[in-house]
Amino acid sequence: MPGSIYGNLFRVTTWGESHGKAVGAVVDGCPAGIPLEEKDIQAFLDRRRPGQSRYTTKRAESDAVEILSGVFEGRTTGTPISLVVRNEDQRSRDYSEIASYYRPGHADYGFDAKYGFRDYRGGGRSSGRETIGRVAAGAVAMKLLSALGIQVNAYAEEIAGIRCETVDLSLCGENPFYMPDLKAAERVQAAAEAAMAQKDSVGGVVACLVRHMPPGVGEPVFDKLDACLGKALFSIGAVKGVEIGDG
Amino acid sequence: MPGSIYGNLFRVTTWGESHGKAVGAVVDGCPAGIPLEEKDIQAFLDRRRPGQSRYTTKRAESDAVEILSGVFEGRTTGTPISLVVRNEDQRSRDYSEIASYYRPGHADYGFDAKYGFRDYRGGGRSSGRETIGRVAAGAVAMKLLSALGIQVNAYAEEIAGIRCETVDLSLCGENPFYMPDLKAAERVQAAAEAAMAQKDSVGGVVACLVRHMPPGVGEPVFDKLDACLGKALFSIGAVKGVEIGDG
Amino acid sequence: MPGSIYGNLFRVTTWGESHGKAVGAVVDGCPAGIPLEEKDIQAFLDRRRPGQSRYTTKRAESDAVEILSGVFEGRTTGTPISLVVRNEDQRSRDYSEIASYYRPGHADYGFDAKYGFRDYRGGGRSSGRETIGRVAAGAVAMKLLSALGIQVNAYAEEIAGIRCETVDLSLCGENPFYMPDLKAAERVQAAAEAAMAQKDSVGGVVACLVRHMPPGVGEPVFDKLDACLGKALFSIGAVKGVEIGDG
Amino acid sequence: MPGSIYGNLFRVTTWGESHGKAVGAVVDGCPAGIPLEEKDIQAFLDRRRPGQSRYTTKRAESDAVEILSGVFEGRTTGTPISLVVRNEDQRSRDYSEIASYYRPGHADYGFDAKYGFRDYRGGGRSSGRETIGRVAAGAVAMKLLSALGIQVNAYAEEIAGIRCETVDLSLCGENPFYMPDLKAAERVQAAAEAAMAQKDSVGGVVACLVRHMPPGVGEPVFDKLDACLGKALFSIGAVKGVEIGDG
Numbered sequence: 011m012p013g014s015i016y017g018n019l020f021r022v023t024t025w026g027e028s029h030g031k032a033v034g035a036v037v038d039g040c041p042a043g044i045p046l047e048e049k050d051i052q053a054f055l056d057r058r059r060p061g062q063s064r065y066t067t068k069r070a071e072s073d074a075v076e077i078l079s080g081v082f083e084g085r086t087t088g089t090p091i092s093l094v095v096r097n098e099d100q101r102s103r104d105y106s107e108i109a110s111y112y113r114p115g116h117a118d119y120g121f122d123a124k125y126g127f128r129d130y131r132g133g134g135r136s137s138g139r140e141t142i143g144r145v146a147a148g149a150v151a152m153k154l155l156s157a158l159g160i161q162v163n164a165y166a167e168e169i170a171g172i173r174c175e176t177v178d179l180s181l182c183g184e185n186p187f188y189m190p191d192l193k194a195a196e197r198v199q200a201a202a203e204a205a206m207a208q209k210d211s212v213g214g215v216v217a218c219l220v221r222h223m224p225p226g227v228g229e230p231v232f233d234k235l236d237a238c239l240g241k242a243l244f245s246i247g248a249v250k251g252v253e254i255g256d257g
Numbered sequence: 258m259p260g261s262i263y264g265n266l267f268r269v270t271t272w273g274e275s276h277g278k279a280v281g282a283v284v285d286g287c288p289a290g291i292p293l294e295e296k297d298i299q300a301f302l303d304r305r306r307p308g309q310s311r312y313t314t315k316r317a318e319s320d321a322v323e324i325l326s327g328v329f330e331g332r333t334t335g336t337p338i339s340l341v342v343r344n345e346d347q348r349s350r351d352y353s354e355i356a357s358y359y360r361p362g363h364a365d366y367g368f369d370a371k372y373g374f375r376d377y378r379g380g381g382r383s384s385g386r387e388t389i390g391r392v393a394a395g396a397v398a399m400k401l402l403s404a405l406g407i408q409v410n411a412y413a414e415e416i417a418g419i420r421c422e423t424v425d426l427s428l429c430g431e432n433p434f435y436m437p438d439l440k441a442a443e444r445v446q447a448a449a450e451a452a453m454a455q456k457d458s459v460g461g462v463v464a465c466l467v468r469h470m471p472p473g474v475g476e477p478v479f480d481k482l483d484a485c486l487g488k489a490l491f492s493i494g495a496v497k498g499v500e501i502g503d504g
Numbered sequence: 505m506p507g508s509i510y511g512n513l514f515r516v517t518t519w520g521e522s523h524g525k526a527v528g529a530v531v532d533g534c535p536a537g538i539p540l541e542e543k544d545i546q547a548f549l550d551r552r553r554p555g556q557s558r559y560t561t562k563r564a565e566s567d568a569v570e571i572l573s574g575v576f577e578g579r580t581t582g583t584p585i586s587l588v589v590r591n592e593d594q595r596s597r598d599y600s601e602i603a604s605y606y607r608p609g610h611a612d613y614g615f616d617a618k619y620g621f622r623d624y625r626g627g628g629r630s631s632g633r634e635t636i637g638r639v640a641a642g643a644v645a646m647k648l649l650s651a652l653g654i655q656v657n658a659y660a661e662e663i664a665g666i667r668c669e670t671v672d673l674s675l676c677g678e679n680p681f682y683m684p685d686l687k688a689a690e691r692v693q694a695a696a697e698a699a700m701a702q703k704d705s706v707g708g709v710v711a712c713l714v715r716h717m718p719p720g721v722g723e724p725v726f727d728k729l730d731a732c733l734g735k736a737l738f739s740i741g742a743v744k745g746v747e748i749g750d751g
Numbered sequence: 752m753p754g755s756i757y758g759n760l761f762r763v764t765t766w767g768e769s770h771g772k773a774v775g776a777v778v779d780g781c782p783a784g785i786p787l788e789e790k791d792i793q794a795f796l797d798r799r800r801p802g803q804s805r806y807t808t809k810r811a812e813s814d815a816v817e818i819l820s821g822v823f824e825g826r827t828t829g830t831p832i833s834l835v836v837r838n839e840d841q842r843s844r845d846y847s848e849i850a851s852y853y854r855p856g857h858a859d860y861g862f863d864a865k866y867g868f869r870d871y872r873g874g875g876r877s878s879g880r881e882t883i884g885r886v887a888a889g890a891v892a893m894k895l896l897s898a899l900g901i902q903v904n905a906y907a908e909e910i911a912g913i914r915c916e917t918v919d920l921s922l923c924g925e926n927p928f929y930m931p932d933l934k935a936a937e938r939v940q941a942a943a944e945a946a947m948a949q950k951d952s953v954g955g956v957v958a959c960l961v962r963h964m965p966p967g968v969g970e971p972v973f974d975k976l977d978a979c980l981g982k983a984l985f986s987i988g989a990v991k992g993v994e995i996g997d998g
Binding site: 258259260261262263265266271364366367368370371372382383387471472473475476477478479480481483484485486487488489490491492496497498499500501502 | 505506507508509510512513518611613614615617618619629630634718719720722723724725726727728730731732733734735736737738739743744745746747748749
């Protein structure tokens with residue numbers, strides 16, 4: 011059974027390869043009447059966009075989203091919302107080298123074993139670029155949650171073993187690591203530079219705070235809220251651990 | 258629970274309104290390695306396209322499909338296949354009259370009752386134009402079925418009470434009613450002209466023949482093949498009766 | 505993907521073979537607070553029970569239902585309702601003859617082709633006895649529909665080509681064919697006797713009337729109410745045609 | 752959408768309240784031909800059964816499982832496997848005190864907020880007793896995995912902050928904590944006694960080892976194996992953290 015669809019009442023389908031023509035998402039189940047414009051979605055895509063600092067993947071694209079359906083006169087209609095982002099960085103490369111081996115830490119081997127086929131153009135579907143569809147759909151979800159009075163905020167709590175000691179969400183935008191503690195961010199910057207000098211990378215911990223959540227959301231027994239969140243989080247490529255509450 | 262997704266192993270999501278920017282489909286679950294090009298899909302969309310005779314809806318659009326993902330070097334990759342058809346006929350009209358009443362035989366009232374909202378631009382999601390996504394996805398399914406040796410053919414068996422007496426599938430393309438019996442088609446033409454003169458329309462019966470179907474397809478007890486076909490057929494707006502086998 | 509589950513918000517799982525220990529159903533998604541007792545379900549099972557006239561399958565069992573979960577102090581709790589009916593008629597027989605061939609008009613060949621395995625004890629899962637789970641779950645649905653003010657009535661409209669000319673639902677219980685027209689029922693009785701004398705059987709048409717249905721039920725585009733009803737009806741073994749409205 | 756069903760190809764439905772008549776599970780999608788007897792399932796239920804040491808919940812029941820369907824002549828038939836365990840410990844109690852408040856750390860408040868209804872008989876559906884259905888279904892899964900050559904073993908890696916230093920799975924059965932390190936188990940016993948003396952409880956970490964897993968299991972992108980395991984694990988009441996691989 012294919013796995014590009016998440017959710018039941020609010021259903022997200024993502025599609026697209028890192029070096030295909032476009033990536034995107036279809037959101038089915040968003041209620042009618044929610045205000046939604048392309049700029050609501052673009053704001054999140056801009057935050058996601060790589061190439062904004064020297065600490066992330068290099069790839070220069072505008073990642074401009076287009077809403078193809080589901081919105082009429084600035085409001086959702088209750089029908090599927092189709093979101094498309096064209097890939098610009100499809101320049102032809104010499105893939106012959108990368109095509110000849112499996113990259114460690116990537117899904118190359120798994121895809122080949124499963125499909126007898128490998129899209130060697132930079133990871134294809136297992137590329138981080140697939141998350142564009144998730145971010146775009148997530149932006150729609152944020153509009154809906156906001157209409158319900160629910161607040162969701164995430165930030166980098168720890169990077170390279172360096173943990174925030176204070177949390178001031180307004181500071182996240184002021185450092186390239188989206189940390190709510192500028193002192194911690196400075197120490198992370200030094201650690202990241204040191205790792206990069208050794209052609210290494212560093213891991214971290216993301217915290218997510220949800221406020222004004224009503225009781226009774228989620229379904230006993232297999233679709234508890236914790237379980238659904240856990241599934242969604244573990245479906246992000248690099249996530250290897252999830253803790254709920256005090257964990 | 259939203260309803261724009263059909264199927265489990267081969268999953269089709271359609272999206273798009275008749276007067277929005279585009280309509281389309283995402284096919285998730287097509288196996289890797291199936292030959293697929295835009296022209297395979299275009300052939301079916303061309304057959305569906307209205308405005309080809311005076312007996313169908315008037316609407317002049319090229320309905321050109323673009324494959325945005327899931328195909329690499331002329332073959333499917335096993336990942337979601339995103340298909341988009343831009344709407345060209347979005348010319349601004351005076352909708353003020355149509356917006357003021359519910360059209361009989363349409364879903365206008367149902368949509369308004371359900372969503373508290375109505376997309377009065379020609380039916381929106383309940384327009385026959387939604388079937389573009391189905392036809393495009395169906396064209397992918399035909400490639401897959403063909404690779405499995407299964408043949409599917411449909412034709413108009415009866416229109417306006419006039420029934421085919423012979424079945425020669427090669428004749429379907431030679432008359433505007435897609436009937437396999439030219440004499441019946443001639444009589445239908447006269448009946449259609451008469452109905453049109455009275456600003457009326459006529460109904461009909463479509464027959465679908467499936468050949469070389471292997472045994473054991475479908476799942477007991479609720480997902481029997483008959484049941485899944487029945488659901489798919491009844492989901493087409495104008496279908497009001499389905500018979501399986503001798504019915 | 506297995507097929508013993510139907511529905512989304514109100515989900516029915518049926519299980520059990522005709523000659524196993526028991527048959528039953530689990531209903532997940534029934535709202536809390538609906539009055540429900542075993543006798544509510546038993547009434548429908550009693551009506552379904554074979555062996556009540558000479559015109560149906562011979563099998564003498566009480567088909568007594570037991571509610572194992574989901575009801576507390578006479579009301580549903582919102583949790584899964586587990587319903588069990590023990591099979592009594594499991595007497596050992598000589599199956600050696602039936603095991604050696606596929607019965608025409610049954611699923612014997614299909615099951616063998618699919619599973620490489622055949623439960624030759626009277627059809628196993630494809631037996632009409634599987635409908636006990638459906639009837640029990642349907643009785644729960646009737647309580648819920650009734651609480652919503654929706655009325656559902658079904659009756660035999662035509663048997664052996666003989667059609668009811670009048671409809672008085674109160675007469676259904678007064679003839680062995682559940683027909684609302686006693687004159688038609690008398691003619692059917694003669695036709696049935698004649699067919700039985702020739703070791704033949706007769707088919708028919710069941711009509712189902714739904715009253716006080718609110719607008720907006722069902723989901724565009726694949727899960728329209730017509731489509732969901734069509735699927736459910738075609739999943740019943742002997743159903744070969746379905747018409748909605750005037751068909 | 753109700754949440755008592757887990758999985759797609761191998762689907763598990765659990766049902767039953769802690770103080771209702773019975774608890775159980777229906778497994779739909781187990782392939783035909785897998786050897787399965789009640790004792791295969793009973794072995795796991797016996798291991799789960801409370802009241803076997805002074806360190807677990809007190810409740811004395813045999814938890815005997817009955818297979819009601821899906822098995823014929825000692826092998827699965829490919830049809831739903833219905834498993835039932837009768838509750839014996841339903842003795843009438845005075846629930847008046849417990850009914851008057853919400854217990855901390857339980858789902859009492861959530862259920863009441865969601866359903867406007869509370870089954871105050873010991874937690875109802877949110878009781879640990881719901882896991883009987885999971886364990887029974889899991890025992891069926893173990894037979895299937897075993898037929899595929901896949902080994903799954905779980906053990907307590909850490910309890911009350913005391914971590915195993917060696918791992919010898921054969922030792923798990925020799926201590927009441929299912930730890931693979933007897934020295935660690937001794938230290939845990941002392942810590943548990945101390946906590947119990949203060950009417951407190953202790954937490955821990957369970958490790959699960961899967962061996963001989965083939966590549967390509969799970970589906971990109973939302974149904975990755977990690978994501979599906981994460982969801983299943985977080986759906987167990989007391990689980991608050993999950994790590995995959997080195998975490």
